[in-house]
Amino acid sequence: MRPTRRAVFFVGSAIPVALLVSVIDAASWPLAAAYLVGTFVSVAIDAFLSLPPRDLGVEFHLPPLLYIGSQDPLEVTLTARRGGRPVAVELACDTGALLRRTTRQNGTVSADAPAALALPLVPLRRGIARVERLWLRWQGPLGLMWRQRIIAIDTDIPVLPNVRAVRAAALQFFSRHAPAGQKSQRQQGDGSDFDALREWVPGLDGRSVDWKHSARHLKLVCKEFKAERNHNIILAFDTGHLMSEPLDGVPRLDRAINAGLLLAYASLREGDRVGLFGFDSAVRLYSEPAGGLQNFARVQRATTELDYRLEETNYTLGLSHLLGRLRRRSLVVLMTDFVDTVTAEMMLENVARLTHRHLVMFVSFQDPALKRIVDARPASIDAMARATVAHDFNQERSVVMERLTRLGVHCLDTGHEALDSAMLNRYLLIKSRELI
Numbered sequence: 001m002r003p004t005r006r007a008v009f010f011v012g013s014a015i016p017v018a019l020l021v022s023v024i025d026a027a028s029w030p031l032a033a034a035y036l037v038g039t040f041v042s043v044a045i046d047a048f049l050s051l052p053p054r055d056l057g058v059e060f061h062l063p064p065l066l067y068i069g070s071q072d073p074l075e076v077t078l079t080a081r082r083g084g085r086p087v088a089v090e091l092a093c094d095t096g097a098l099l100r101r102t103t104r105q106n107g108t109v110s111a112d113a114p115a116a117l118a119l120p121l122v123p124l125r126r127g128i129a130r131v132e133r134l135w136l137r138w139q140g141p142l143g144l145m146w147r148q149r150i151i152a153i154d155t156d157i158p159v160l161p162n163v164r165a166v167r168a169a170a171l172q173f174f175s176r177h178a179p180a181g182q183k184s185q186r187q188q189g190d191g192s193d194f195d196a197l198r199e200w201v202p203g204l205d206g207r208s209v210d211w212k213h214s215a216r217h218l219k220l221v222c223k224e225f226k227a228e229r230n231h232n233i234i235l236a237f238d239t240g241h242l243m244s245e246p247l248d249g250v251p252r253l254d255r256a257i258n259a260g261l262l263l264a265y266a267s268l269r270e271g272d273r274v275g276l277f278g279f280d281s282a283v284r285l286y287s288e289p290a291g292g293l294q295n296f297a298r299v300q301r302a303t304t305e306l307d308y309r310l311e312e313t314n315y316t317l318g319l320s321h322l323l324g325r326l327r328r329r330s331l332v333v334l335m336t337d338f339v340d341t342v343t344a345e346m347m348l349e350n351v352a353r354l355t356h357r358h359l360v361m362f363v364s365f366q367d368p369a370l371k372r373i374v375d376a377r378p379a380s381i382d383a384m385a386r387a388t389v390a391h392d393f394n395q396e397r398s399v400v401m402e403r404l405t406r407l408g409v410h411c412l413d414t415g416h417e418a419l420d421s422a423m424l425n426r427y428l429l430i431k432s433r434e435l436i
Helices: 005-012 014-024 026-049 163-174 211-217 252-269 293-303 315-325 341-354 368-375 381-406 416-432
Strands: 056-061 072-080 087-095 105-109 115-121 127-139 145-160 193-199 221-226 232-238 273-279 283-291 330-335 359-365 410-414
Touching: 005 014, 005 026, 014 026, 026 145, 056 127, 056 145, 072 087, 072 105, 072 127, 087 115, 105 115, 211 221, 232 252, 232 283, 232 315, 252 273, 252 293, 252 330, 252 359, 252 416, 273 293, 273 315, 283 293, 283 315, 315 341, 330 416, 341 359, 341 381, 359 381, 359 416, 368 381, 381 410, 410 416
Parallel strands: 232 273, 232 330, 330 359, 359 410
Antiparallel strands: 056 072, 072 115, 087 105, 087 127, 127 145, 193 221, 273 283
């Protein structure tokens, strides 16, 4: 138990009240003593009437897993084991460094009405998050004393790539009623592999008419084609220090992994083979391409090995190693980031070497902080200087993207909120044009 601010105020005001009474009338000093005694008696009564900690029942439920970029609740149910007035309870939680600090939750509990509270657990990075203890406190009926109870939890929760978001996005993209403009619809006739013959109807491309079979069937028939399958798709992740920087609270690497998992699911569903590659100052991961939706779990487990690194990315070592590993033409999805044209020179040279044998999709993230600085109205000379520097950085990124495009690289430089759909649409476009 400890006193509230109200109790401290009443006790602290007893001294100036006693001095004031003594100055006005020295014979009235017993009134000041009575005021002080009354305050202490009120505090004792408040402590006696408050809900004892043993009469407050606490049940909690922790999520078994946490996903980066998402949040799950720590559910707490409070019950009062004896009758009386409703009690307002404050709830807080101590967590490890991998979880964002939780906000306090308030609830009212009584014998007839339990309180159900939820503390959001928001992971900041992948790894093993720790939930340490719960703090509960409540006041007495007079608001003079705090009662407190601490419950040790000491539980570890794994933080994994956000497969939940991948499932939701996959259902949205591959549903029959996918919203127009978000999913690239597959048109009949795209691709180079023969699929079937069908009767020609007005509106179909006249160039698809098969005249030989039309003469045999005595009616116009046309050929339908489908995109070729069994391509190699390599998801190459830069795990260097730039990719460890947060982007709206989530590291760039984790946002890249989430988008890469969605692309992996789409590729496996389309019949292609998916492999993983991770590098920074050294090669950290290489997973051979494999096909079939049953391999999505293997891809997901492999992404957990992509750890955060503080080293500078060595594009020469990483991309040369990848070039030596790949025996057939593949689509290499390179997810990385850079600062300016100077640091991007080595990257450009090695990407150019990779494009001689493979098709490259270059994916990077636009920084929303830079965009806000550029778009904001400058209110001072310092703000104008920051906006100028931010604009120069954006211009240098545009120069690098233009040089990559001239090399034949498919470039995506977009915000993280639109990255999933942009990567998937570009992949479907590459498939339909048979560019791999």
